[in-house]
Amino acid sequence: MPDPAKNSDKDDPRIICFDNREDDKIFDGSVTRLMQRMQERSRDKFINEENILRMNHGSTWVHSARDPEPDTSMHTISAEWTIPFKEIANNDLSLISRTILPINESMEAQFAQNIYGVVGAAAEKVGNVVDAKASGSFAHSMLEMFRKIEIGVDRDGNISMPQMHVGPDLYKRLPEELANVPPELEAEIERVKAEKIEAALRREAERKAKFKKPAK
Structure with missing residues (x-):
């Protein structure tokens, strides 16, 4: 055989x-x-690493009852x-x-x-897209970006600020662009950012409040 x-x-x-x-x-x-x-x-x-999930081969991330996502x-x-x-x-x-x-x-x-x-x-x-050319400047683009995004919290309840991923050209110009942000626009960016942080903490507090506390 x-x-x-x-x-x-x-x-x-x-x-x-x-x-x-x-x-x-x-x-x-x-x-x-x-x-x-x-x-x-x-x-x-x-x-x-904390945001990495795994799925079975041939499956998708989205539950069938939810609206379809662009690509899962x-x-x-x-x-x-x-x-x-x-x-x-x-x-x-x-x-x-x-x-x-x-x-x-x-x-x-x-x-x-x-x-x-x-x-x-x-x-x-x-609709979370910012047109840098239409915004007129890097500073205005940053302001519009902060107005559109929603800041979240990590698993410990601490604020998790968004990351900025840029191409090689902007990466070289970024220090200069940040240094040239007008003071009034910088103040407005910080104000909007503070509002977003406050909203994130409020949402997290509301989420935690939904869970029943154990009786003492």
Whole structure:
């Protein structure tokens, strides 16, 4: 009777790097764990670890009774690479970093594109979009942004201020733009921000008040 394990080995299109199949599994597992750690560090650049949720394959985040969201489906992130046989034959160990790092960078770029696309679509749907050109200046854009957003609290009830993610060009100009905000606009921004913080604390207090307190 034929050995199924031998047949499966012949059907496997991958190039086997080790004579011992168990060594192959150990190597594959090591590379997978390394890529997982690198991807976790990349993800942490964009999303707070406390805000990470997981779902079963094929599912969505949204309950069927709620209004449909712009995009709650899974997105595939993938990368392809070519490894020259000559460098493998020469035992060039630098090939490992020169292969894995570009893979991680490619997957990080795809992740960023996906997350900004989903956030942008959600913002468009509710009208939380600021046109910098129409606003007239960076300071006016900041003021309009604070008027549109809703500040929240973290799991400990502390204020969680929004993050600002900008492109390379604005990143270079940002210190100068912040330094040139007129005093009257800066005061108005702080006033609006204080109102938003007060509203966030009030909502959190109302939320906590809905829970019954244990009898003493």
